[in-house]
Amino acid sequence: MATGKFRLKTNNDWNTIFFRFKQGNKFDIETSIGIQVPKGRWSDVKQEILSTKEINYKTINVKLKEFEAYIRKEYENTKIINESTIINSKWLKEKIDTFFNRETENKTANEKLFFSNFIGSFIEEAKTKRTKRGTPVKPRTIQYYNTTLNKITTFESFAGYRLKLTDIDLNFHEKFIDYLEKEEFLINNTIGGFIDTIKLFCGNADKKELNVCKDYKLTEFYSPSNKTKDIYLKDSEIDLIYNTKFEQDYLDNTKDWFIIGVRTGFRISDFLKLEKENLDNGFIYKNTHKTEFPVIIPIHEQVQEILDKRNGEFPRKISDQKFNEYIKKVSEIAGLTELTEGAKKVTFEVIKDGKKKNISRKKFGKYPKHELVTSHACRRSFATNLYGKIDTLTIMKITGHKSEKIFLDYIKITPKEYAEKLKAFWKNNSL
Known part of the structure; x- marks a missing residue:
């Protein structure tokens, strides 16, 4: 014995x-x-x-x-x-x-004990894993898993200890949110995304019957969020941009891409990649990058005029970064200067580890509307302007939204605009 x-x-x-x-x-x-x-x-x-x-x-x-x-x-x-x-x-x-609870030389043992080690193994598995639809996990998703892991490891450095799977409790939840707010200067929606991913990691560890704290299942283990103030452009504002003449070629090129974006409902990763081959008999055909879902949409008259102006070709290629930079200038020249609630990236100085550092973060407030216009406004404007004019399912098939609830959260019609729609209906249908 x-x-x-x-x-x-x-x-x-x-x-x-x-x-x-x-x-x-x-x-x-x-x-x-x-x-x-x-x-x-x-x-x-x-x-x-x-x-x-x-x-x-x-x-x-x-x-x-x-x-x-x-x-x-x-x-x-x-x-x-x-x-x-x-x-x-x-x-x-x-x-x-x-x-x-000390790190060993045994990789498997460490993955069963320490949270960051487990996340690392989860990410490696995800690289060869298949989704419910049988498709590979997207590189963008893997990248977000890695970003979450990075936040966990920087929190560990700040707190001065390694997190174990059993440490992911309500106490950790409170401290991690506080760290992201006060040390990383992140907004609630961004923090909420990290909490959602942490819940995913914990759920996976639970399924593997590892010794993980069950607090992640509690309602108190919430994901912070803000009521977003994302903007959209009304048809009149889109027409204003379309009809504005730009002397600089790069601004005219950006304007044309923007009109294509708001009149197709595609994400920037899709509409900036459109080629002549995507055109066929008055329609645009595109397998979307994010959902890999085939979308067919009729060519809007403004898009057709842009194509005619360019001898049947789409505008000159431009990067996502340059598009988002130039479209603000395009919108400003077009006259979109009304003060509007929203969020934009601002750069400010902080002192970290005794050193001054410039960081960029989103900040909510009221800004001239042109400062808030980005590629995200294209698809949102497309969906919002069509809502109520054609059936919701048709719009969702084009935008790729899987549920009506998500879609209704996405469109940005204000209560006042709903009231104005009702007023116009009563006026048009009065005896």
Whole structure:
């Protein structure tokens, strides 16, 4: 029968506890458990730390008894689960580190214990995983998983400790949100996205029957959010931009792409990639990049005029970044100067680690509308302007929204605009 015993090897002011584990002539191994006791406060007979004010001896004594029982159980498991396991100093050290929640040299053991290690393995699995529809996980999704992992590791550096799967509780939730708000200067919607992803990680660990805290299931483990103030352009404002003449070619080119965006409902990743080959007999055909869903849409008269102006070709190619930069200038020249509620990126100076640093973050407020116009306004304007004029399902098939609830959250008709629609209806249908 295997036996275990704690002992000290030195008689210094502070002495490390070692654990010796042996069974006849099969093995006799010994290694440090990484805990020290003050001189004269260890009882070899009682196998425990004697009363002392210098350390929390009661808690340590409980852990020592739990550890001895744990080692016996792990050893007995090797006889049932894997008889080929070699019981040596490496095995003992790994069990000590696992029990005391320390990182080991065993990759699998670390992934079952530490949150960031588990996330790393989750990401690697995701790279070859298939979705419910049988398609690969998109690179953009993998990138967001990595961004969330980065926030976890920077939080660990800030807090000064490694997070275990069992640490992802309501206390962590509160501290992590506070960190992202005060140290990373992130807005609620961004923070909420990270919390949602953390819940996904915890749920996956739970399915694998790992020892994970169940707090992530509680309503208190909420994802912060803001009521977004995303803008859209009314048809009259789109026409204003369309009819504005621009002397600079790069602005005229950007204007044409913008009109194509708002009259097709495509995302910027799709409409900026349109080619002559996507045209056929008065329709635009496109397999969308994000959803890989084929969309067919009739060519709007303004888009047709742009194509005619360019001998049947789409405008000159432009990057997403340049488009979002130039479209603000286009909108300004067109006269979209009305103060409008929304969020835009602003750069401000902060002091971090004793050094001044410039960071860019979204900030809510009232700004001239042209400062808020981005590529996101294209698809949102398309959907909002058509809502109520044709059936919702038709719009959703083009925009790619999977549920009416998500779609209705996406469109940006204000309560006042709904009231004006009702007023016009009553006027047109009065006796």
